[in-house]
Every structure is written in structure tokens, then in C-alpha cells.
Amino acid sequence: MPATPPAPESSRLTVLAGPTAVGKGTVSADIRARYPDIWLSVSATTRQPRPGEVDGVHYLFVGPDRFADMVANSELLEWAVVHGRNSYGTPRGPVQEKLDAGVATLLEIDLQGARQVRATMPEARFVFLAPPSWEELERRLVGRGTEGPEERERRLATAKVEMAAASEFDHVIVNDDVQRAADELVSVMGLAPHPVAGR
Amino acid sequence: MPATPPAPESSRLTVLAGPTAVGKGTVSADIRARYPDIWLSVSATTRQPRPGEVDGVHYLFVGPDRFADMVANSELLEWAVVHGRNSYGTPRGPVQEKLDAGVATLLEIDLQGARQVRATMPEARFVFLAPPSWEELERRLVGRGTEGPEERERRLATAKVEMAAASEFDHVIVNDDVQRAADELVSVMGLAPHPVAGR
Numbered sequence: 001m002p003a004t005p006p007a008p009e010s011s012r013l014t015v016l017a018g019p020t021a022v023g024k025g026t027v028s029a030d031i032r033a034r035y036p037d038i039w040l041s042v043s044a045t046t047r048q049p050r051p052g053e054v055d056g057v058h059y060l061f062v063g064p065d066r067f068a069d070m071v072a073n074s075e076l077l078e079w080a081v082v083h084g085r086n087s088y089g090t091p092r093g094p095v096q097e098k099l100d101a102g103v104a105t106l107l108e109i110d111l112q113g114a115r116q117v118r119a120t121m122p123e124a125r126f127v128f129l130a131p132p133s134w135e136e137l138e139r140r141l142v143g144r145g146t147e148g149p150e151e152r153e154r155r156l157a158t159a160k161v162e163m164a165a166a167s168e169f170d171h172v173i174v175n176d177d178v179q180r181a182a183d184e185l186v187s188v189m190g191l192a193p194h195p196v197a198g199r
Numbered sequence: 200m201p202a203t204p205p206a207p208e209s210s211r212l213t214v215l216a217g218p219t220a221v222g223k224g225t226v227s228a229d230i231r232a233r234y235p236d237i238w239l240s241v242s243a244t245t246r247q248p249r250p251g252e253v254d255g256v257h258y259l260f261v262g263p264d265r266f267a268d269m270v271a272n273s274e275l276l277e278w279a280v281v282h283g284r285n286s287y288g289t290p291r292g293p294v295q296e297k298l299d300a301g302v303a304t305l306l307e308i309d310l311q312g313a314r315q316v317r318a319t320m321p322e323a324r325f326v327f328l329a330p331p332s333w334e335e336l337e338r339r340l341v342g343r344g345t346e347g348p349e350e351r352e353r354r355l356a357t358a359k360v361e362m363a364a365a366s367e368f369d370h371v372i373v374n375d376d377v378q379r380a381a382d383e384l385v386s387v388m389g390l391a392p393h394p395v396a397g398r
Contacts, residue, residue, distance in 0.1 A: 046356060064357075065359065068359045069363070081360060112279050116311070116318070119318035119321070155283075161280060164268070
């Protein structure tokens with residue numbers, strides 16, 4: 001019996017995470033705009049939609065009963081209750097369907113979520129988005145200077161810990177330029193960079 | 200060559216988690232008081248000690264640089280930045296040392312932490328502490344009735360989701376009585392209940 005051929009790279013979920021304020025959302029948005037053939041995972045949440053948010057596009061807005069069902073039925077790759085208030089999670093079904101269909105799939109998530117995905121989908125590709133330098137991250141975190149010295153200290157301490165998490169990841173991409181970082185992410189996903197339009 | 204004998208039950212870490220306000224801390228404290236031969240894992244944290252807290256007993260109090268080193272060197276079974284402020288984590292080394300020495304080891308942790316431990320130590324035993332009833336959990340969560348209806352609704356929605364997480368665990372123990380629940384936990388850990396003193 002012939003050995004099973006290795007799965008194509010596109011059948012692996014790519015998880016993008018990184019420290020606070022590194023620009024994960026901006027890189028994801030750039031992928032969404034310039035690489036429409038890459039599917040971005042949509043989180044489920046129990047919080048109320050904000051103005052302009054579209055169900056199924058920005059989030060899957062679900063009630064707590066439905067969310068609890070998803071948890072009970074192991075339908076989530078990861079989930080969390082944030083600040084003891086609202087629940088957020090990544091539905092496994094849509095991700096698996098896209099992967100099975102050979103669609104390149106990206107999940108942008110926080111560091112704790114990424115570590116949970118490692119338990120439920122260890123074969124995923126874990127990518128850490130890093131700032132160009134510590135000084136640049138510091139600038140983004142405390143740039144406006146409206147916080148007291150204690151809050152500033154806390155943010156930098158947190159950033160230091162979050163930066164150390166890079167060691168948990170398979171790849172590190174430096175976010176020196178959003179489009180360049182997005183193109184590198186596309187390469188890491190096993191695709192040739194092929195933006196639909198420079199903007 | 201003879202097959203490797205199965206590891207004794209005491210060489211498996213036991214993880215105790217459950218919904219908010221179910222009484223994890225009380226059950227852990229009862230184990231600490233009545234079962235001194237069970238070792239309770241001590242979390243590392245970057246927050247300042249509170250009055251009465253003893254370094255190495257209640258927490259390992261470390262600076263952010265040391266905590267970042269622990270993250271970078273994969274010395275933590277799980278970790279999190281809580282409310283964007285302080286970092287908490289479970290050092291792997293002390294847990295592994297106790298397990299290797301055949302000491303029964305218990306880790307009390309939140310649900311998100313438990314899901315991370317599943318990635319780093321999948322052979323652990325995962326125990327969910329459940330309330331005797333939904334009504335009792337509701338009573339504990341909103342008992343004082345000082346919150347508005349919206350906050351009350353949020354707490355119950357969160358509890359519903361957290362209760363659904365029972366399906367992720369190997370065992371469910373009902374916390375109807377603290378000593379009884381603790382004794383059952385000791386049994387689940389593969390030990391005969393053997394309290395040092397009734398209190």
C-alpha cells in the first residue's frame with residue numbers, strides 16, 4: 001500500500017498571533033483586501049454587534065445558549081470568557097471545511113488563544129508577528145503618553161513577556177511594513193505572493 | 200524486551216478547574232489542610248505580593264524579566280497576562296520534579312489555563328469541579344444582589360458557557376460538600392482518602 005502523500009501546505013491552518021499593539025489586525029486587513037482567496041476565520045462571540053459590524057463577516061454573533069452548545073460539543077478550536085463578561089471562540093467547522101476544500105485559511109488570534117489551538121489542532125502553522133524593534137513597540141504602547149508611570153511600566157512589562165512568546169512559534173515575521181509583512185505571511189502559508197491590487 | 204509498565208497514577212498531574220465561584224480554592228485549601236502529602240502547584244506571577252502572602256507558598260513572585268525568561272525557555276505549562284496587567288503561569292520544573300519523585304501533584308487553575316495544559320502536558324488528568332445545581336451556582340454568583348440586571352445577566356451567561364466546559368474534562372466532581380468533594384478528588388488521583396485530621 002503506498003504511503004499517504006503529505007498533505008498540501010494549504011490544508012494546514014495558519015495561526016497569526018503576537019504581542020499587543022504589534023499590528024495583527026492591520027496585517028489581517030491587508031490580507032483580506034489584497035488576497036481575497038485566503039479565508040480569514042470568523043470568531044463567534046456572545047457580545048452585542050457594534051455599529052457597522054456584520055454577522056458572519058466580522059463575527060458570528062450568537063447567544064450564550066448557542067455558545068455553550070458549541071463549547072459542550074467541542075465545536076471550538078479555542079475559546080475564552082474575556083474580562084468575565086463576553087465569550088469569544090473559533091468555530092472548528094468552518095475552518096475544517098475550508099481546509100478540506102484546499103482553501104488557504106488564516107486565524108488571527110491572541111497569544112492565549114494560539115496556545116489553546118496548539119492543543120486542538122497541533123498540525124497548524126504558528127506565526128508570530130514581531131515589531132521591527134523593541135523601541136517601536138514601546139512607542140506604539142505608550143506613544144500618547146497619557147498614562148501614569150505605573151501604567152506605562154505595566155504595559156512594557158507585559159510587552160516583554162509577550163515578546164518572549166516568539167519562542168513558542170514556528171515562524172517569526174517582522175511587521176516593519178504592513179504589505180511586506182502580509183506578503184511574507186502569504187509565502188509562509190505556502191502560496192506565492194499574488195496581490196490582486198497594490199493600494 | 201518487556202513492555203514498559205504503565206506509569207503509576209501518582210505520576211500524572213491532576214488539573215482541577217471549573218466555573219467561576221464553584222469553590223475551587225476552597226477545595227484546594229481543604230486538600231492542603233487535610234492531605235499534606237499532596238503537593239499543590241505554586242503559580243509564578245509578576246504582581247506584587249499582598250499582605251500575608253509568602254513567596255514560594257502562595258505564589259512565586261518574580262519580575263517581568265524573569266517571567267519573560269520562563270516564557271522564552273518554555274518553562275511554563277501555561278501562562279496568561281490577566282487584564283493586560285500582570286502575568287501568571289505554572290512553572291513546569293517543580294511539577295515535573297514532584298511527579299518524578301512519585302508525589303501526587305495538584306494544579307488548581309482556570310478553564311483557559313487548563314486548556315493550555317492540555318497542549319503542554321496532555322497526559323494530565325483533567326477534573327472539572329461542578330456546583331451541586333445550576334440554582335446553587337446562580338445563588339453564589341448573584342447572591343448579594345448588588346449588581347444591576349445587566350451584570351446579573353452577564354454573569355449567568357458566562358456561567359452557562361463555563362458549565363458547558365465540563366465536556367472537555369476526564370472527570371466531573373460535584374462540590375456539594377467541600378470535604379466530600381476533596382475526598383473524591385483524592386480518590387480520582389488514585390489515592391485512598393486518608394485525611395490527617397477531621398476539622
